[in-house]
Amino acid sequence: MDTDVIIVGAGPTGLMLAGELRLGGANVVVVERLTKPTGQSRGLGFTARAMEIFDQRGLLPRFGQGETLEISPLGHFGGVQFDYTVLEGAHFGARGIPQNITETVLEEWATELGVDIRRGWDFLEIADGYLDGDGVEIKVQTPNSVRKLRASYLVGADGGRSVVREAAGFDFPGTSATRAMFLADVTGCNLKPRFLGERLNNGMVMAAPLAEGVDRIIVCPDGTPARASGDTVSFEEVAAAWQSITGEDISHGGAEWVSFFSDATRQASEYRRGRVLLVGDAAHIHLPAGGQGLSTGVQDAVNLGWKLAASVAGTAPEGLLDTYHGERHPVGARLLMNTRAQGMVFLGGPEAEPLRQLFGELIQYDDVKRHLAGVVSGLDIRYEIGDAHPLVGRRIPPRRLVGAAGETSTTELLHPARGVFLDLTDDSSLRAAAAAWSERVDVFTASPKPVDGGVDPLAGAAAVLVRPDGYVAWAGESAVGLADALNQWFGPASS
Secondary structure, eight states: OOEEEEEEOOSHHHHHHHHHHHHTTOOEEEEESSSSOOOOOSOOEEEHHHHHHHHHTTOGGGGOOGGGSEEESEEEETTEEEEGGGSTTOOOEEESOOHHHHHHHHHHHHHHTTOEEEETOEEEEEOTTTTTSSSEEEEEEOSSSEEEEEEEEEEEOSOTTOHHHHHTTOOOOEEOOOOEEEEEEEESOOOOOEEEEEEETTEEEEEEEEETTEEEEEEEETTOOOOOTTOOOOHHHHHHHHHHHHOOOOTTSEEEEEEEEEOOEEEOSOSEETTEEEOGGGTEEOOOOSSHHHHHHHHHHHHHHHHHHHHHHTOOOTTTTHHHHHHHHHHHHHHHHHHHHHHHHHHOOGGGHHHHHHHHHHTTSHHHHHHHHHHHHSTTOOOSSOOSSTTTTSBOOOOEEEETTEEEETTGGGTTOOEEEEESSOOHHHHHHHGGGTTTEEEEEEEEOOOSSSOOTTTTOSEEEEOTTSBEEEEESSSTTHHHHHHHHHOSOOO
């Protein structure tokens, strides 16, 4: 073996997965077709759930603090704005962070952890036998020659047109693109902001200032046919579409870059085929509504990383790796559902006006706001891993804790990406029950700091067992079921 895991693709999802694997002790090679990052940024931020993930690995300060990290309470669904904080502890996420900054932060972090990133290495094919063999062999075109690489596992993090997905024979059902939409960073146009988009007679447009003299625009003209994936688009074409919809002439300006996207919606029917797995856009593509794509990909990576690292190390209990598909495929399906719904509201022509009017009425209700905020932010995710306690299957709530060693938090305890057993009531019998797994699970005793108003989300639990991805695997008042949960997620106790 040349390494434990080969990841194809050095975007945010691939880099996040690479770092997670290194934290779990696996050796990783990332192969990336591009010799250097493009510097282009389709995404301009990430959702609340992605923020939590970056924070639990100690990465959030690298994106900036205070005014440089803009946390927005306001989001939208289908272009209808509402306040996400109607859901306790929720917000839309961080705005104003170009995707190239996210990639830079994650690449620096992954490199610090020892990830081997090989740029200018283009994946070509997979050798036979990857389903039942003891490893995966691939061919890559390097700057100098064609080379073979062999690893225990291969992960496709190479985007919506994933060559790994195609080479491994994954089914990718869904709906084909029905229209083309344009994306550009334009200069010298001095556009008025249209942050949430504006529906006009011939289509929908959005505009937001990025820097002095630079505006991000999205142009969605009605009736524009879908385009082939290899097509290009010119600034002149984007300017003509903008004028057709708004009546404004921006042809005197220019563009730092232009691109197009579509409403194609597809999801791999399985996220794992033998020793090949898919994450992020390689596993699911959708209309980019609400900035959910990058954030969902990062969550895929964090769900998979610790499980794949344990499989490489030989400590994974039977079936652990299969839970990646079991947990993340339903999340991807729900993502596709909500982005298609937003597209119908946002992009439908005059025939969709009654739907937009009705939706505008419904979103005035707090229960509707809470539901939609949970859907788009990912804060409503609960994995089906047990129902013995309300916390099980959900992320551990972010809480400040006080212990003998001083003050910490549920977030800080997850920085090493290990399992955490948190004794909240200083019960030595509970700690003793978890002690036999101390090689893979850190044991802490700490009490939550009092909260001002509201209900303490940790109330009613004497202790919680938290997986490395931040999700609660067990919670209770006594040790009943604790050993079973430890075995299920971390394997047999150490002898």
